[in-house]
Amino acid sequence: MTATTSSLIEVRGLHKAFGDQEVLKGIDFTAEEGTATALLGPSGSGKTTVLRSLNVLETPDAGAVRIADASIDFDHLPDDKSARRREIKALRARSGMVFQSHNLFPHMTVLQNLVEGPVLVQGRAADEAEVDARRLLEQVGLAGRESAYPAQLSGGQQQRVGIARALALKPQVVLLDEPTSALDPELVGEVLSVIRDLAQQGWTLVIVTHEIRFAGDVADQVLFLDDGVVAERGGAEVLTDPQQERTKQFLRRVLEAR
Ligand SMILES: Nc1ncnc2c1ncn2[C@@H]1O[C@H](COP(=O)(O)OP(=O)(O)O)[C@@H](O)[C@H]1O
Numbered sequence: 001m002t003a004t005t006s007s008l009i010e011v012r013g014l015h016k017a018f019g020d021q022e023v024l025k026g027i028d029f030t031a032e033e034g035t036a037t038a039l040l041g042p043s044g045s046g047k048t049t050v051l052r053s054l055n056v057l058e059t060p061d062a063g064a065v066r067i068a069d070a071s072i073d074f075d076h077l078p079d080d081k082s083a084r085r086r087e088i089k090a091l092r093a094r095s096g097m098v099f100q101s102h103n104l105f106p107h108m109t110v111l112q113n114l115v116e117g118p119v120l121v122q123g124r125a126a127d128e129a130e131v132d133a134r135r136l137l138e139q140v141g142l143a144g145r146e147s148a149y150p151a152q153l154s155g156g157q158q159q160r161v162g163i164a165r166a167l168a169l170k171p172q173v174v175l176l177d178e179p180t181s182a183l184d185p186e187l188v189g190e191v192l193s194v195i196r197d198l199a200q201q202g203w204t205l206v207i208v209t210h211e212i213r214f215a216g217d218v219a220d221q222v223l224f225l226d227d228g229v230v231a232e233r234g235g236a237e238v239l240t241d242p243q244q245e246r247t248k249q250f251l252r253r254v255l256e257a258r
């Protein structure tokens, strides 16, 4: 992959099969620094697999991913195991993942959850990581809850800690996989509002979400996935004025389910 574009994220020709089920059938997209990309599509269309491929939690069978200066060409992985591990580690370090459920460490306080990665994984000084963690907690509206354990927080608060934990690793891209879909309806707004703030502050985001109105507000780019391909793409107008029949059907179904 050549560095001829200024895009922060570049995904080319991603293919992935699980057994004989082809889940990604050639996914291509780019995203500019400071933009939000919304990934939408029916259940099973491959959205999570795309995000996990960006973070190399899945190894695609073919294609290439670049985030900033780290790239992997899955067609030409190095034969040498340690060289391969180095490439994976470098690409993985460029993004932070926020999952549907926060998976915080239950036996650690909020502050410990935020400091653990930077100190143990990145080797940063504990006092410096703690200063950053407190600032991040303030940013997600949880100043003062440093000593709480995850179980003492609401689902929305836990998910906001999950977001702060992803940010604590100073990634260049934040990947969010249905960050509000495990929450009670009344807790969705506070989490979406934190994500909106991140977009406004210039974080580069890739978000899988079924929150159509939110996606329309926040996304610079909308990718509609269906059956392992990007079936439609564009700006927020994809959500209000879809061109493809399958996009129209999907949006109708999601909006009717509200
Ligand atoms: N680790 C896995 N092993 C086998 N099949 C998988 C695995 N991960 C995902 N799949 C299958 O791949 C398809 C796409 O999954 P996924 O990317 O999670 O879709 P989405 O997030 O759009 O719902 C689904 O049919 C799912 O069952």
Ligand SMILES: [Mg+2]
Pocket (backbone or CB within 6 Å): 047, 048, 049, 177
């Ligand atoms: Mg999914």
